[in-house]
Amino acid sequence: MPHIVKSTIVDAPTDRVWGVLRDFNGHDRWHPAVATSLIERAQSPDKIGCVRRFKLKDGSELREQLLALSDLEQSFSYCLLDTPIPMFNYVAHVRLLPVTDGDRTFWHWESRFTTRPDDARRITEMVAEQIYQAGFEAIRQHLKEAA
Amino acid sequence: MARVYVSTVVNARNDRVWARVRDFNGLPNWHPAIGESRIEGGEPADKIGCVRDFRLRNGDRIREKLLGLSDFDMFCTYSILESPMGVENYVATLRLTPVTDGDKTFMEWSAEFDCAPERETELINNIGGGVFQGGFDALKRAFGG
Numbered sequence: 001m002p003h004i005v006k007s008t009i010v011d012a013p014t015d016r017v018w019g020v021l022r023d024f025n026g027h028d029r030w031h032p033a034v035a036t037s038l039i040e041r042a043q044s045p046d047k048i049g050c051v052r053r054f055k056l057k058d059g060s061e062l063r064e065q066l067l068a069l070s071d072l073e074q075s076f077s078y079c080l081l082d083t084p085i086p087m088f089n090y091v092a093h094v095r096l097l098p099v100t101d102g103d104r105t106f107w108h109w110e111s112r113f114t115t116r117p118d119d120a121r122r123i124t125e126m127v128a129e130q131i132y133q134a135g136f137e138a139i140r141q142h143l144k145e146a147a
Numbered sequence: 148m149a150r151v152y153v154s155t156v157v158n159a160r161n162d163r164v165w166a167r168v169r170d171f172n173g174l175p176n177w178h179p180a181i182g183e184s185r186i187e188g189g190e191p192a193d194k195i196g197c198v199r200d201f202r203l204r205n206g207d208r209i210r211e212k213l214l215g216l217s218d219f220d221m222f223c224t225y226s227i228l229e230s231p232m233g234v235e236n237y238v239a240t241l242r243l244t245p246v247t248d249g250d251k252t253f254m255e256w257s258a259e260f261d262c263a264p265e266r267e268t269e270l271i272n273n274i275g276g277g278v279f280q281g282g283f284d285a286l287k288r289a290f291g292g
Binding site: 005006007008009097098099100101102104106108133136 | 152153154155156244245246247248249251253255280283
């Protein structure tokens with residue numbers, strides 16, 4: 001089962017980073033891969049179980065469900081329901097931890113999924129680089145522009 | 148119950164940092180406040196339950212028991228058996244997590260303990276700002292940032 005782990009340090013307090021990340025319906029405002037986002041059935045994006053529908057810049061659509069969200073731990077978990085690429089049983093976890101030395105943020109993003117053996121390497125690299133690493137860079141840029 | 152949490156980023160891969168800090172008898176090798184250390188009963192320093200008996204450079208003597216050590220998750224948990232600090236039920240954990248972006252190490256050092264209420268702030272500052280951060284600063288110097 002592929003396991004992706006990516007982590008970075010953001011030069012901002014966790015509260016600022018969490019203020020952006022906690023919005024399960026907000027990825028279209030900062031992630032370069034996401035064109036539009038909406039929550040199905042007009043539910044609140046912090047309601048556990050809500051489903052977000054992404055349209056990606058390449059035109060494909062995917063649906064993801066919020067499994068857990070904690071303001072105390074500054075973490076959330078979600079799974080993929082529908083996607084055009086052959087990823088199954090995808091569950092991802094995002095959590096923020098304070099770097100007290102300098103008031104920065106440690107951001108950890110990890111996931112597991114199943115796929116066909118032939119696709120594992122390509123999909124792992126795509127998610128790690130184009131989704132997670134690109135997301136890190138986008139948040140840095142987003143916070144810089146907001147400052 | 149009082150809680151201390153400090154964390155930092157060390158500019159080296161986590162396996163290199165872990166090699167430096169995993170030795171439960173090795174504090175004098177990297178922590179500037181620790182003068183000498185030995186493991187009681189001649190036990191190996193990675194035997195869970197072993198006790199280290201060490202002295203700070205100021206002369207204070209502390210005995211601590213190894214409760215958990217994982218090379219896989221890179222953490223070490225220990226309790227204080229005996230110290231002049233005036234703490235009870237003291238349990239601390241040192242944990243390393245890789246920062247994949249740039250091959251660095253995120254280091255956390257936390258502790259929980261009971262103490263007299265009027266001493267809580269002073270102890271939190273001494274343990275977090277003094278002992279733990281002092282160790283971090285030494286590691287950052289050793290690994291160049």
